[in-house]
Amino acid sequence: MNFNDFGIDSAxxxxxxxxxxxxxxxxxFSHVMISxxxxxxxxxxxxxxxxxxxxxxxxxxxxxxxxxxxxxTGKMHEYKVDVAKSMLTLxxxxxxxxxxxxxxxxxxxxxxxxxxxxxxxxxxxxALPMGIRIAFKGLSTSRxxxxxxxxxxxxxxxxxxxxxxxxxxxxxxxxxxxxxxxETVFAQQIYLVQLSDFMLQEVRSSEDEVSSASHFRVFxxxxxxxxxxxxxxxKLEEIGYFGDYSFDVYNSDYLQMPSEAIxxxxxxxxxxxxxxxxxxxxxxxNMERLRALRPC
Amino acid sequence: MSNVTDRESVPESPNPIGMDGIEFxxxxxSKPQALGGVLERMGFRPVARHRSREVELYRQGTMNVVxxxxxxxxxxxxxxxxxxxxxxxALRVRDADAAFRRALDLGAWEIPPRAQALELNIPGIHGVGxxxxxxxxxxxxFSIFDIDFRAIPGVDPNPPAIADLNxxxxxxxxxxxxxxxxxxxxxxxxxFTPIPDDVRFGIMPKGLLLQSPCRKFFLQLIExxxxxxxxxxxxxxxxxxxxxxxxxxATAEFEKRGIEFVSTDxxxxxxxxxxxxxxxxxxxFELVHADPNSRMWRP
Numbered sequence: 001m002n003f004n005d006f007g008i009d010s011a012x013x014x015x016x017x018x019x020x021x022x023x024x025x026x027x028x029f030s031h032v033m034i035s036x037x038x039x040x041x042x043x044x045x046x047x048x049x050x051x052x053x054x055x056x057x058x059x060x061x062x063x064x065x066x067x068x069x070x071x072x073t074g075k076m077h078e079y080k081v082d083v084a085k086s087m088l089t090l091x092x093x094x095x096x097x098x099x100x101x102x103x104x105x106x107x108x109x110x111x112x113x114x115x116x117x118x119x120x121x122x123x124x125x126x127a128l129p130m131g132i133r134i135a136f137k138g139l140s141t142s143r144x145x146x147x148x149x150x151x152x153x154x155x156x157x158x159x160x161x162x163x164x165x166x167x168x169x170x171x172x173x174x175x176x177x178x179x180x181x182x183e184t185v186f187a188q189q190i191y192l193v194q195l196s197d198f199m200l201q202e203v204r205s206s207e208d209e210v211s212s213a214s215h216f217r218v219f220x221x222x223x224x225x226x227x228x229x230x231x232x233x234x235k236l237e238e239i240g241y242f243g244d245y246s247f248d249v250y251n252s253d254y255l256q257m258p259s260e261a262i263x264x265x266x267x268x269x270x271x272x273x274x275x276x277x278x279x280x281x282x283x284x285x286n287m288e289r290l291r292a293l294r295p296c
Numbered sequence: 297m298s299n300v301t302d303r304e305s306v307p308e309s310p311n312p313i314g315m316d317g318i319e320f321x322x323x324x325x326s327k328p329q330a331l332g333g334v335l336e337r338m339g340f341r342p343v344a345r346h347r348s349r350e351v352e353l354y355r356q357g358t359m360n361v362v363x364x365x366x367x368x369x370x371x372x373x374x375x376x377x378x379x380x381x382x383x384x385x386a387l388r389v390r391d392a393d394a395a396f397r398r399a400l401d402l403g404a405w406e407i408p409p410r411a412q413a414l415e416l417n418i419p420g421i422h423g424v425g426x427x428x429x430x431x432x433x434x435x436x437x438f439s440i441f442d443i444d445f446r447a448i449p450g451v452d453p454n455p456p457a458i459a460d461l462n463x464x465x466x467x468x469x470x471x472x473x474x475x476x477x478x479x480x481x482x483x484x485x486x487x488f489t490p491i492p493d494d495v496r497f498g499i500m501p502k503g504l505l506l507q508s509p510c511r512k513f514f515l516q517l518i519e520x521x522x523x524x525x526x527x528x529x530x531x532x533x534x535x536x537x538x539x540x541x542x543x544x545x546a547t548a549e550f551e552k553r554g555i556e557f558v559s560t561d562x563x564x565x566x567x568x569x570x571x572x573x574x575x576x577x578x579x580x581f582e583l584v585h586a587d588p589n590s591r592m593w594r595p
Contacts, residue, residue, distance in 0.1 A: 085405070125403025125484070128477050129422055131529055161476040 005245055006270040007031035007061040009194075010038050012249040013259040017042055017049055020259050021056040027263035029270075031059040033246045034094060036087055046090075053094045061244050062098030062135065062192060063091040069101060070119035071109030071144070077119070084123055092130045098191055099127060100166055101136050103145035111144045117157035124163035135166035135191035140175065140209060147171060152185045164191035167236075168248065170217060173228045174203040179235045187240035194248040195233070195273075197223025215252045219269035221276075230277040237278065245273075311509035312487045313398065314390025318463045318513055319432040319440070320353075320360035321536055325380035327576075328352060328365040334575055335361060337553045339458035344445035348412045353445055357457025359538075360441070370407055374426045379577035382533035385423070385466065386430035387486065392419055395431040399485050415444050421485075424468055424478070425532040459546035464497070464539035464584045465505075465514030471529035475504050475517050482506050482515060498537065498569030498584035535579075539586030543567055546583055 008029050013020040017038050024032050034053060042049030053060065066087050069080050091099050101123065110116070124134045138151040145151050151165045167190060171177075196217040201224050203209045220229050233245075247266050254262045325331050332342060332352065340354035340361055350366040364383060368375050374383040389395040396419035400406055404421040407428055411417040418440060420430040434440055447453055470478050482488035487509035495505070503518035514537070520527070540546045547557055547570045556573040557565050564570075570583040 122401075122403035125481070126405065128403075128481055129405070129424060131471055131474065131477075131531070161480050 003028065003270055003274050004030045006195075006266075006273065007033055007059075007244055007246045008263065008266045009033040009035070009064075009246055009248045011035045011064075012247060012251070012254060012266065013262050014255040014257065015259045018052050021052060021058060023259035023263040024266075025056060025058055026260065027267040029058065029263070029266070031061045031244065031246075032056075033061040033100075033248070034063050034096065035065075036063055036090055039090060039094065050090075050093045060091075060094050060096040061246050062100050063087060063094065063096045064100040065137075066099055066101040066123075068104045068106040068109065069123060070116045071104050071106070071111065072119075073110065076108065081122070081126070084126055088127050088130060088132055091132055097131055098133050098135055100192065101134055103137065103139045103142035103151065105139055105141040105143070107143070109143065113144070113154060113157060116144060117154050117159075120154060120163060121158040121160050124158065124160040128160075128162055133162045133164060133191050135164055137166040137168060138171065140171060140206075147175065147177060149177075149181050149184060152189060155189060164189045166190075166192040166194065168194040168196075169220075169229055169232050170194070170196050170198065170248075172232060173225050174198070174209055179231060182235050182239055185239070187236075187242070190236070190241050191243060193233075193236060193241065193243065193245050195220050195229065195245050195269075196247060196249045197221070197225050197229055199223050215250065217249045217251050219247055219249050219265050221269050221272040222265070230273070233273060233277055310487055310489075313387070313395035313431070313485075313509075315486055315508055315510045316388040316390070316435075316512070317508075317510055318359075319386040319388045319430075319435050320362050320384075321382065321463070321466070322362040322364055322384035322386070322428075323380045323579075324364045324368075324374040324376050324383035325378065325576075326365055326376040327378050327380075328363045330378075330576055331363055331380045331579065334579060335363070337555050338550065338572075338581060339455075339461060339553075341451065341455040342448060343451055343453050343455070344441055344447045346445055348415065351445075353441055355453070356455050357461060359457070359461065359463050369410060372405075372422055372426055373407070373428060380579050382427065382466070382536070384420070384428040384430060385533070386418070386432045388435050389431045389433055392431035392433040395419075395433075396421070399431075402484055404485060416440050423533075424470070425530075427533050458549050459540045459542050461538045461540050461546065462586075463513060464537040464582075464586055465516060466536055467500075467503070467516045467518060467534045467582070468532070469534045470517050470519055470531050472519055472525050474529075474531070475519055478517050479504065479506060488515060497586065498582060499563060499566060500569070500571065500582060535582055537582040537584050539584050541585070541587050543570055543583050543585045546570075 008024050010020050010032055039049035040046050066084055069084055072080055127134050136151050136155055138145045138147040140146050145154055148165055148167045155163050155165055197220050198217050323331055335354045339356045342352055343355045344353040352363045354361045365376050374381045399421050407420045409417045418430045420428045423429040432440055479490055488506040491505045491507050503516045506515040547565050558571045558573055568585050572581045574580045
């Protein structure tokens with residue numbers, strides 16, 4: 001576990017795409033999660049957005065987010081397949097190897113697990129020739145796949161080698177999910193872990209949850225749940241997760257602050273996690289040597 | 297009456313698209329004559345030209361090889377460059393349209409139709425890298441070549457094969473840890489079967505072998521090793537393998553025709569197989585000992 005395991009979401013930072021990428025790079029990050037809107041919303045052109053990412057020197061953690069894909073039929077399904085193809089093409093252009101897909105919150109979506117699994121399987125198949133993996137994430141507002149445990153069940157049912165789950169720490173902590181539930185998920189099936197903390201002591205209502213989720217997240221170590229967050233990360237290490245962590249901090253205050261300052265806060269969070277929380281999982285070289293020298 | 301599958305789980309046929317071998321393999325290059333020269337030394341003869349595109353058909357025995365030098369008009373397809381690239385495989389299937397629709401339902405990417413007036417629209421999907429996979433169901437009494445191609449006058453349209461050469465398979469280079477992904481692709485779309493590691497053909501032992509449901513064709517998936525592991529992901533169809541009942545007779549004939557074979561400690565011609573030296577920037581062919589009647593692996 002080291003600093004390079006942590007990346008930042010471009011959506012956490014304000015300013016032009018180029019500025020945000022530069023701020024992430026200057027703060028020492030080696031990879032960045034890109035929102036599709038950052039590229040297609042580039043003031044010059046989509047190609048200019050793609051070029052900015054390719055020239056940034058940053059690896060792309062993944063592209064986010066495909067929404068409301070599964071469970072649709074007829075024309076709506078065809079339309080969503082087109083949207084998915086467009087996002088996969090964009091992901092491929094920026095050298096991304098992962099597309100974050102959020103569980104459908106649409107009231108039009110069917111709730112049959114077999115249909116959901118079949119659609120996700122089709123999505124994974126669309127992504128396969130490009131070498132892109134699909135990270136499926138439960139959403140509390142979804143009718144069918146509300147959390148990582150349910151996401152993991154659907155992914156197992158779909159059974160495709162490039163289909164896995166994404167886990168958002170916010171969802172786990174705000175819903176007070178027991179950490180032992182993580183043991184039901186195969187570590188190899190987890191493709192991405194998103195990390196953020198939040199200020200509210202507890203999430204009492206769904207309004208609280210929605211406003212916290214979209215406005216008042218903070219970086220790990222800055223909020224009211226450092227303890228739960230560190231236990232969450234340690235649990236993931238324990239079950240053998242070794243993929244990327246990304247800070248998905250959606251905070252309307254942060255979007256009014258210079259991206260350099262926010263990227264540095266993210267850097268502090270990565271340092272805190274790497275040095276304080278995960279210290280126990282790192283072998284300390286000198287200690288190892290001393291242990292080896294000590295007579296048994 | 298309701299569909300039987302509504303009530304009982306009926307497994308899909310092991311050959312879901314009725315695959316029946318390979319109709320053609322296509323190379324794309326901006327220097328078609330140079331590749332044509334190599335193909336002729338390998339025993340192929342130019343027999344026909346496409347009516348509207350810069351495409352030539354070479355044939356020997358049962359094998360059709362198409363050389364395409366037409367500038368591309370579809371994204372994510374091979375742009376002709378000097379170095380020839382294997383740009384398409386055409387599968388013989390029971391019903392091309394049904395196979396195509398089934399592939400799209402599963403999540404394949406279709407290629408837009410590009411036939412001119414009165415030409416056949418051959419349905420196809422994107423395969424590995426920039427390559428395409430076509431579905432062809434007209435290969436018995438008359439073929440796609442009878443319609444879209446004009447025969448070259450005075451040329452035998454069915455030149456015999458050297459040493460009974462036939463298509464054995466294609467080697468596909470895949471990215472690191474991508475064997476499972478591509479296996480899933482070929483198993484689901486066409487009904488290929490991975491075969492056990494101890495079943496080997498030829499002299500190039502690496503990678504995973506997948507057998508076609510018609511038992512006439514293999515795909516061999518090879519991941520990078522050594523320093524190539526750290527290079528950006530590069531995936532493509534690397535070479536064609538030809539089956540022959542007599543590898544040594546075939547290599548002797550090819551050597552007479554000016555084809556050179558790799559001869560090192562690890563890789564050299566034997567009764568089991570042979571590998572031609574790369575020409576034109578990377579074109580190579582593999583020979584594999586295979587009895588046409590009993591060569592395939594059976595579970």
